[in-house]
Amino acid sequence: MLLLSLTLVQASVACMLTGLLLWGLLSQAARHWPALAAQRSVWLGAQLVLAAAFVLPLLPATQQLSVVPEVGVPAALAVLNPLDPLGPLGHLAPGLPMATDAPATAPPSGMAWLALAPPAWSLIYLLGLVCTAWRWQRGRAMLRTLLQLAQPRHLHGIDALEVDAPISPMLVGVWRPRLLLPVHLAQFTPEQQQLVIVHELTHARRRDPLILLLATLLQALLWFNPAARWLAGKLAWAQELGCDRQVLAGRPPRECQQYAAALVKQLGLQMQPLPGLGFGGGTRVMAERVMRMREGQKRQPVAMRVLTGSALCAIGAASLALQPSLAWTVAAVPAAMLAAPATAPAAWRNPLDTMRVTGFFGVVRPVTPQGHSGIDLAARRGTPVHAAADGIASVSEDARLGKAVRINHGGGVESLYAHLDQVRLATGMAVTAGQAIGTVGATGMATGPHLHFQVSRNGHLQDPQQWLAGLDAKATARALRVRKEQFGR
Template sequence: MSLFTLTVLQATVASLLAGWLLQGLLHLAQRRWPVLAAQRSVWLGAQLVLAAAFVLPLLPDARQLSVVPELSVPVSLAGAAPGVALAMDAPAAGLPSGTAWLTLVPAAWGLIYLLGVACTAWRWQRGRAMLRTLLELAQRRRLHGMDVLEVDAPISPMLVGVWRPRLLLPAHLAQFTPEQQQLVIAHELTHARRHDPLLLLLATMLQALLWFNPAARWLAGKLAWAQELGCDRQVLAGRPPHQRQQYAAALVRQLGLQTQPLPGLAFGGGRMAERLVLMRNGQDRLPPALRALTALLLCAIGAASLALQPALAWTVAATPAAMLAAPSTASTAWRNPLDVMRVTGFFGVVRQLTPHGHSGIDLGARRGTPVHAASDGIASVSEDARLGKAVRIDHGGGVESLYAHLDRVALTTGMAVTAGQAIGTVGATGLATGPHLHFQVTRNGRLQDPQQWLDGLDANASARALRMRKEQFGR
């Protein structure tokens, strides 16, 4: 199980709770101010907040924005990397063996989430395929001085396409009066001027991302409804009562002729009774103060979701077997590999780049800082994509030390080195996010905690490194 799948599960819970809060507050707000129903910005903004509540916790270092300590479930990790045995049933760690099955939950949800995204994309693609079939059957003709696509099918007049929208009209539109035809076409052209197809595409992508969240579907429906009401308002603005009646009659007639709706911006969609009432009475605009209040509310919910999100998490406590089986005596004769020590990552800690537990310690330093041998031994030099330029020193008795991500190596394989001798300089070669020294110790092929061999690591550790170790190991 990777740390990423655990973070996805954590972000899912945060998104669900944020969605529940958003849906409840916006439902109450709409009952108090019905004008919100026609405001695209409100419903699109709520969708973006909901997406942020899910995506932001997945970003690196997102937990730094937290103001609430994490809640931990004492479950150990399985599937350790070679050389790091993570105890699943280790009684010495105080972990209840009955909770071991919980380690499968994040991985299972990660798979389910990907399947859900794929299923949502497939349904969307199937709807687009139906539209493409209609476009292939459609014939181009001129109607009221403009080119349109006409198809003999019981569909709604609709706008098709995002970057170059086209009008797709049903043949039965010829049964409408010329005035009704002009109003229907004006409705669809208003969608194009308002860039509604682009907003619809964005909403569809957000729905695919948040397919598991009922609030996301509710908000998408509200956005589509706001787009229709907004077009109604703009088309009918300043028109006399008889044209409003013609517009309403065209809508009623269209709903009686169409069958199953297709994905897109269609003239015949929506709740008929509410729409007719708004056409008769007109639609008010959202007051600036209420608009500002709504935007502030959405921002507050998004910020709170990110700041409080770790409180919803469960933290997996990884206990490397090498630590459980550490030697009873520790050597303090080793020299620190850097003159100025700054520990940025402790042994065994689970992080984004070390989901199976950190195999050594990380020492932050500037590029070019001299690196020294911790003890006497025979050196061997290597370079690969993960560790970059590295030096391994065999100290005898099955004990070896490793110095990785070096910028420059000052010796060759087979050379004898003494404690304190310069062996290279700090760099960021291999899989490294920045200049630092990765220092690692093994005994008879098993990873050891370098704190058994080096002094003063806690006193020279960053606050973040100490906090992460305390969260995961309680010390």
Template sequence: MLLFSLTLLQASAACLLTGLLLWGLLSLAQRRWPALAAQRSVWLGAQLVLTTAFLLPLLPDSQQLSVVPEVAVPVALVNQAFIAPADMALPAVAASVPSGAAWLALVPTAWGLIYLLGLAYSAWRYQRGRAMMHTLLTLAHPRRLHGLEVLQVDAPISPMLVGVWRPRLLLPAHLAQFTPEQQQLVIAHELTHARRRDPLFLLLATILQALLWFNPAARWLAGKLAWAQELGCDRHVLAGRSQRQRQQYAAALVKQLGLQAQSLRGLAFGGSKDGMIDRLVRLRDGQPCMAPALRALTALVLCAIGAASLALQPALAWTAATVPAEITAPPATAPMAWRNPLASMRVTGFFGVVRPTNPNGLRGLDLAARRGTPVQAVADGIATVSEDARLGKAVRVDHGGGWQSLYAHLDSVNVSNGDAVTSAQLIGTVGDTGRATGPHLHFQAWHNDQLQDPQSRLAGLDANASVRALRMRKEQFGR
């Protein structure tokens, strides 16, 4: 939960920065190339890039895409701020917490709650809009206009297309005040929306905007997409028509804006008054075309922004040690050291270290080895064999005096329950059974049913550890 909350906060910040970059670049590009305003693919593509920048970091192992150094996160601050499941208690703080800084631990959780509330509010607004549209449809009456089956309602709204999979044409009664030619142009505009599958694009944009409700750039891009859909329909309807018909179309648009009381969400002929001067100029002079090369360049720039937003997001690192509640310090009088469980040791994860796959701290040692590598008992004892979904095939050896060793994720087991084993005896081979990301040996040490740091019983681990394992331990434990 902690790791996800921190990642959500990081993904939200990255989404805001990506949105700022998209807003700046696309605003400059639109000034240089006005034809960009009518390209719905550009604005929808920008929304998809923004959503990818937000969602992809939330997926497992996505931080591996990062090419920048890790950012330190004070994990120790969460001791009192988060509640873990009963069978995996929250970490006990193993490093001192700076006075007055504990409130920082609440920031990720608070943002997670705020984000969920924002999603709920977006869903409520969408449902309210649907209810309003349903009310209009219940008041509408079917009729035929210019050979088409339409719904007519006596309300000051814009002519619009309603529905996604089976769009229906909803027309206001005041459309009768328009000339027959203007009526035909208005209906042609809405039918063009249906042929271009604009309702489906509008639904997708609404979903993306709800996911990114916190980002002003998402709302800006959604508005630009809706505007591009209107300009695109204008271009298709007026293609090849005379200047007089263009004037009739513009007059119908101005008249509709004067009659409608408000602009409803959807594909409407009148729409908003914002940018209407630019739209009328385009109706009069015709809309500029966007060269294929410019389209390809725009797509390439959007892909580059998306890739950069992911590659430049730093992975999360940890600055304070967190140790599972079951972990305790080794007894003051520990017996003699054990022999190593593998002939060739390669430590890739130290005890207690927090990783994305172990947010509550590693409960033992992770030792890299090929599948089939012999695993040997660290000391004399009595073996117990088990297998479960988490540890896979495992052997536990009771060495007496309350001490036990555990060997997990084995590929094969060479002992049976109750067998007496001797130090260095083969008890199994390395594998990746259970919840493992690859072949390795997970080794645990126990004393009186309490987890212990195996480093207190095994010698030479630092000299045989990977650079990453040593670095993570130093970041968290300072050693």
């Protein structure tokens, strides 16, 4: 639960930053290419990019796409399992329960407040969703009341509903939209009435109600982000401008004047617009629509559409790739646990055919003294995992380690292979060095496919470098640099 809260904070921050980038890009683009304002695909695409920047980091399968090093999180933020030598992400130790001589370290006083931030934001986010849903439901209730009061009417060959209320003509419904007209539409000329109805029917042909529903759901999901509200408003504006353009296409100037006059007359008769697609709007909206009718609306050049779409895709990809994965930070491994065993063991077989060490034993993070209980070996999902030495296997699975295999090698020595995708043996089976015991995965609380390999002796964690030969030559530059900075070797 805490991992989800932390990831939600990270996703929310990424969504805010992505929204800022989208606002800057599209504001400048609309300033240079005014025709962009009527392109609903651009504004809907921007909303989808913003939603992806928020949702994708919450999915474990996408966290491995990040190209930025993980961010350490103080161990004081977690409620840890004292029987689990691995951290909730499977590659950092939340404590040293196997070393009974290691004293407990109290978290700094400020950590108590810091620990409340992720769950507090999770609660605020859920409350925001509830409030957003309540406001949406209240608007829908008003529409249902109007529909109950409405009477069927046949106007200009179209079956519609008429209600005695100061509303704008509108479409109600998504899958089977119905035309809801106010009684005051009778004050319009027959030509104006026909243009108003054509406007609403054009919305239905363009599937605007369905797009509006999708935009509403996205805005509810991202209720905390001002950019989401801005994009939703721009999308609604683009729908109206696009509809105006299609209605007026090829019509003589007189009908265009009648259309503009109908807009102005509607403004004086309606009250606050209801949620939905309606032939109306505020004073500023009406004035700009009339101005665009006089000037004529031009389509955005194809090259500009391609350029804008490419920029949106680039922002979406960057928002995901530049998000670091979360990692726990914990108390440092005591020096006694870094000491060599009393009897130096013979080198074991490597658990992977191709070794790529991304994290060494005992390395600490900069936030607090921390320690890694084993080594991390990066590999693709499905890579075979081999037993490092002979022994008796035991299989387990839990929320943190995922699918894991422990092998008792005798003499108090045990090896652990965590986050496996598949396990190819059962508890109690005897294994030999090099035997395939499973495949690499990302089960449990892991930031991506990798193997966490850990060694303990008589209940004390050991540095796997004492048991596996040549790890330095198989380590990434970052892993070597971090270890050197902290241990000088």
